[in-house]
Amino acid sequence: MINSKILLLFATFVLIPLMTSTSFAEIQTGGFGESPFNRTFGDVKFLDAYFGTSTEKIEVGPGDSNVPFTVEFANVGSQDITGIRGQLLLPYGFSSIDGSSSLIFADSNSNSLAGKNFSLTFYVNIDKNAEIQQYPATVKVDYSRLRESGIRTSFSDFNFKVTGNSLINAKAIEPFLTSLTSNNVPIEISNAGSAPLSSLDVVIDNTQTTTASTVSSTNIENVIIFETNWNLGNIESHSSRIFTATIYVPESLKGDTLRIPLTITYYDSHGEQKVVSKIVDFYVKGLIDLIIYDVNVIELSGQQMVVGQIINEGNEDGLFGFVTLKSLNGSNIKTNTQFIDEIEIDAPVPFNVPIEFDGEPKYGEHEISITVRYKDSVRDEIFLNHDATIIVKEPSNVSENNSDPTIIIISILIVIGVGIYIIRRRKNGGIMTINYFKSKVKK
Numbered sequence: 001m002i003n004s005k006i007l008l009l010f011a012t013f014v015l016i017p018l019m020t021s022t023s024f025a026e027i028q029t030g031g032f033g034e035s036p037f038n039r040t041f042g043d044v045k046f047l048d049a050y051f052g053t054s055t056e057k058i059e060v061g062p063g064d065s066n067v068p069f070t071v072e073f074a075n076v077g078s079q080d081i082t083g084i085r086g087q088l089l090l091p092y093g094f095s096s097i098d099g100s101s102s103l104i105f106a107d108s109n110s111n112s113l114a115g116k117n118f119s120l121t122f123y124v125n126i127d128k129n130a131e132i133q134q135y136p137a138t139v140k141v142d143y144s145r146l147r148e149s150g151i152r153t154s155f156s157d158f159n160f161k162v163t164g165n166s167l168i169n170a171k172a173i174e175p176f177l178t179s180l181t182s183n184n185v186p187i188e189i190s191n192a193g194s195a196p197l198s199s200l201d202v203v204i205d206n207t208q209t210t211t212a213s214t215v216s217s218t219n220i221e222n223v224i225i226f227e228t229n230w231n232l233g234n235i236e237s238h239s240s241r242i243f244t245a246t247i248y249v250p251e252s253l254k255g256d257t258l259r260i261p262l263t264i265t266y267y268d269s270h271g272e273q274k275v276v277s278k279i280v281d282f283y284v285k286g287l288i289d290l291i292i293y294d295v296n297v298i299e300l301s302g303q304q305m306v307v308g309q310i311i312n313e314g315n316e317d318g319l320f321g322f323v324t325l326k327s328l329n330g331s332n333i334k335t336n337t338q339f340i341d342e343i344e345i346d347a348p349v350p351f352n353v354p355i356e357f358d359g360e361p362k363y364g365e366h367e368i369s370i371t372v373r374y375k376d377s378v379r380d381e382i383f384l385n386h387d388a389t390i391i392v393k394e395p396s397n398v399s400e401n402n403s404d405p406t407i408i409i410i411s412i413l414i415v416i417g418v419g420i421y422i423i424r425r426r427k428n429g430g431i432m433t434i435n436y437f438k439s440k441v442k443k
Contacts, residue, residue, distance in 0.1 A: 044081070044141050046156035047072040047117065050270065051163070054119045057270040061165040061194050063128035066097050069160075071139050072119045075112040081143040083151070084108035086120035089138040093130040097123045111146070132164040132194055163269035164194030164237065170262055170278040173242065176378060179254045180287045180315060182226075183247050187280055189232060189264065190240035197235040200266040202243065204228045218259040218279065224248040225260075235266075249284050251315055255377075258282045285377055286316025290343065292370055292386035297355070302395055304355045309348040310340070310372060318343035318374035318382075325353040328367040328387065332358045343374055355392060363394050 049071045052058040060067050069088070075081055088104040096102040104122050112118040120141070141154045173186040191197050204225055226246040235241055249258065262278045295308040306325055312318060321340040327333040334356040343349050372384040 043076055044143065044154040044156075045074040045076045046139070046158055047074055049137065049139070049158050049160045051160075052270075053121055057268075057272055059163045059165045059193075059195050059269055060126060061132065061162065062126055062130045065125040066123055067126065069122045069124050070119050071122070071156075071158075072117060073112075073141065073156075074117045075114055077145075078114050079148075080111055080113050080146045082111040082146055083142070083144040084112060084118065084120070085142045086122070087140040087142075088122045088124075089140070090124065091135050091137065093127040094135075095125050095127075097125055112143075126162065130162055132162050134159050134161045161269075166191055166195040166197050166237075166266075166268055167193035168197070168264060168266075168276055168278070170264070170280050172280050172282055175282055176380075177247060177249050177258060177282045177284045178287050179249045179251050179284050181248070183249065185245045185247055185282070186242050187245060187262075188240050188242050189235065191235040191237055194237045195269040196237055198267040200232045200235055200241070200264065202230045202232060203263045203265075204245065205261055205263060218261045219253070219256070220258065220260055222250050222252065223258065253284045254286045254315060256284050258284050283378070287314035288312060288316050288318045288343070288374070288376055288382070289314035290318065290372060290374075290384050292372065292384065295370060295386070295388040295390065297390045297392060298352075299393070299395070304392060304395070305352045306355060306368065306370075306390060307350065307352045308370065309350055310343055311348045312343050312345045314345060316377060317345060318376070319379075321349070321372060321374040323351040323353060324371045324373065325355075326369045326371065328369055331366040331368065332360075332362055333366055333368060333392075334358050343372075361392075363392050366390050366392055 049069070050057050051060045051067055051069055053068050054070055054072070058067070071086065071088070084107070086106045086108075088106070090104065096104045104124060106120040106122045108118055108120055110118070120139075136157065136159055139156050139158070141156070142151050143154075144151055169190045169192055171188055171190075173188055177183045177185065189200065189202060204220075205228075224247070226248075230243040232241040232243060245260075247260075258281070260280045260282065262280060264276050264278060266274055268274050289312065291311050291313060293309055293311070295306065297304055298307055299305075310321075310323075319342060321343045322337055323340055324335065324337045325333065326335050336353050336356060338351055338353050340349055340351055367387070367389050370386045370388065372386075373381065374384075375381050
């Protein structure tokens with residue numbers, strides 16, 4: 001019994017130093033230590049880890065290099081600490097900027113007061129094959145208490161996320177506006193990145209501004225924009241949203257480029273609110289506003305023709321104009337086209353298209369369509385249709401030889417002239433004969 005007590009005491013004295021030594025060695029040589037949720041006296045408490053600096057979180061994606069990775073801590077002890085140095089252990093696919101086999105270190109530039117937070121910023125490379133997801137990691141923090149010798153070590157296990165990058169673009173679906181009219185303009189906001197955008201809001205500032213990022217001025221102070229704010233919600237990666245703005249452009253901007261500034265506000269993958277500025281450019285065309293009127297049928301030299309007028313009430317000429325006559329609803333009038341060239345804004349442009357029939361002529365009412373085809377200043381082809389009902393009458397009676405009265409009159413005048421010429425010639429010939437005989441008698 002006495003021997004067993006002696007052996008128990010001996011084992012206690014031998015094993016306790018060994019256990020203490022092993023525990024101390026584990027903390028000093030990089031073991032995981034106790035859970036970071038246990039707040040022991042003088043402990044360093046892990047708070048957060050993210051890509052970015054202590055002042056701004058950033059989005060990162062596969063293939064990014066030399067990106068900051070910040071780990072935040074709190075000094076939950078009752079004493080100030082100094083000599084703070086961190087070592088980061090990341091999974092496969094992440095490496096130090098000094099090389100794949102190098103350790104990832106970071107030093108704090110200041111002390112941490114008791115009860116205050118501090119951070120360590122590491123710089124890492126992300127492999128191009130890394131995935132956008134959550135990863136595990138471990139950080140080791142070495143520090144010393146003020147007025148105390150020796151180094152203390154704290155380990156923390158945590159998770160972090162490769163968020164992906166968001167990339168916002170803005171463009172006009174149709175980059176042309178027309179002056180002197182209201183334009184319904186679709187504008188596309190797209191996310192070409194790998195991270196989603198949340199609660200995206202777009203605002204148009206209808207004032208003269210200068211955007212510092214693009215060093216360019218806008219010119220919309222005289223433009224009327226009927227809506228100026230759109231909430232587009234969330235935009236996933238590689239997708240887009242479209243909103244429509246109604247814009248009235250004055251005549252003074254015809255032929256210019258209209259620059260519309262957009263202020264885009266959204267929340268990134270960190271939940272941080274971001275604000276970016278974009279400019280969408282439009283070319284302002286002139287207005288071509290055509291009206292077809294006075295469509296009628298006239299007869300000219302036995303040929304019946306559809307005639308009419310085209311007037312341009314806009315501020316720009318129509319180019320390469322054509323007028324095409326087509327039949328509707330059982331009419332047998334043949335399709336016929338006339339070239340009218342420019343359709344100017346200062347005078348009506350007449351047209352006259354001959355009426356020809358497909359088969360036997362049908363007289364009376366005919367339903368027809370007049371189509372004016374032309375191009376604007378950017379060479380877009382435009383069509384204007386005008387339906388009308390015309391009356392085709394039977395041709396008027398003409399002489400059996402179907403002669404033109406004008407030709408008959410001219411022929412009569414020619415006959416009269418020839419007759420006068422012949423009479424005068426005969427008269428002159430008779431005088432010459434009398435003189436010839438007189439000369440013979442005298443001899």
